[in-house]
Amino acid sequence: MSDEALSKLLGRMAKDDVLLKEFCAAPAKVLKREGIKVPPEEIPPKIDQAEFSKRLKAAVASGAGRVNLARRMLGRPYGIEGEVAGGRGVGRALLLPTANLEIQNRVLPADGVYVTLTLVDGVWRRSVTNIGKRPTFGGDAESKVETHLIDFDGDLYGSTIRVRVLHRLRGERKFAGVDELRAQIVRDREQAIRYFGSSFVKRNLNYS
Ligand SMILES: Cc1cc2nc3c(=O)[nH]c(=O)nc-3n(C[C@H](O)[C@H](O)[C@H](O)COP(=O)(O)O)c2cc1C
Numbered sequence: 001m002s003d004e005a006l007s008k009l010l011g012r013m014a015k016d017d018v019l020l021k022e023f024c025a026a027p028a029k030v031l032k033r034e035g036i037k038v039p040p041e042e043i044p045p046k047i048d049q050a051e052f053s054k055r056l057k058a059a060v061a062s063g064a065g066r067v068n069l070a071r072r073m074l075g076r077p078y079g080i081e082g083e084v085a086g087g088r089g090v091g092r093a094l095l096l097p098t099a100n101l102e103i104q105n106r107v108l109p110a111d112g113v114y115v116t117l118t119l120v121d122g123v124w125r126r127s128v129t130n131i132g133k134r135p136t137f138g139g140d141a142e143s144k145v146e147t148h149l150i151d152f153d154g155d156l157y158g159s160t161i162r163v164r165v166l167h168r169l170r171g172e173r174k175f176a177g178v179d180e181l182r183a184q185i186v187r188d189r190e191q192a193i194r195y196f197g198s199s200f201v202k203r204n205l206n207y208s
Pocket residue numbers: 086087088089090091092095098100113128129130133134135136137146147148171172173174175181185188189
């Protein structure tokens with residue numbers, strides 16, 4: 001996120017109630033109009049105006065903390081942490097190498113395929129992650145998290161990794177067979193590479 005642009009916008013809002021009201025009612029719309037690019041999953045759909053106004057004015061009065069307020073207000077990219085467990089082996093054998101996560105925090109984003117960053121041995125790496133029940137293979141009872149690292153193919157079994165969810169690509173689907181699923185996963189991977197190639201993402205994210 002562009003902290004500086006957002007911080008300036010918050011400064012204007014502290015003096016302009018009309019702008020403040022408009023922002024609280026539709027944060028995504030105002031950010032877009034102002035040319036401030038924030039990943040959609042970091043933007044709340046609406047903000048409690050009374051509470052937000054109080055915090056904003058206090059932050060401005062104290063002379064500091066507008067950036068921190070911006071961070072707190074918009075949150076951080078959603079994070080998932082887990083130990084890499086053994087999958088059924090289908091992924092490695094037929095699809096692309098993936099790490100199956102044994103999840104510690106249970107509230108997961110909706111099932112689907114996401115562009116993610118994955119922390120492996122202290123390095124954030126580009127990845128694409130499926131959260132879901134794998135309907136192509138009969139369907140699991142609970143959603144699982146499975147990450148494919150774009151430029152890393154080491155064995156992660158038993159290590160703890162962290163996944164930051166950045167951008168949703170699509171919903172999970174049931175494919176007619178492994179070949180169709182593999183073709184789609186290759187497209188997901190290409191889309192993720194394009195996402196990381198965009199100049200905004202390059203400027204604002206730090207990854208290997
Ligand atoms: C980027 C990505 C997207 C995926 N999309 C789907 C999907 O749409 N539908 C589905 O049934 N499984 C999907 N999968 C999960 C595969 O079914 C999974 O890799 C396969 O079941 C292998 O599991 P295993 O590692 O336990 O052997 C996806 C996996 C990845 C990495």
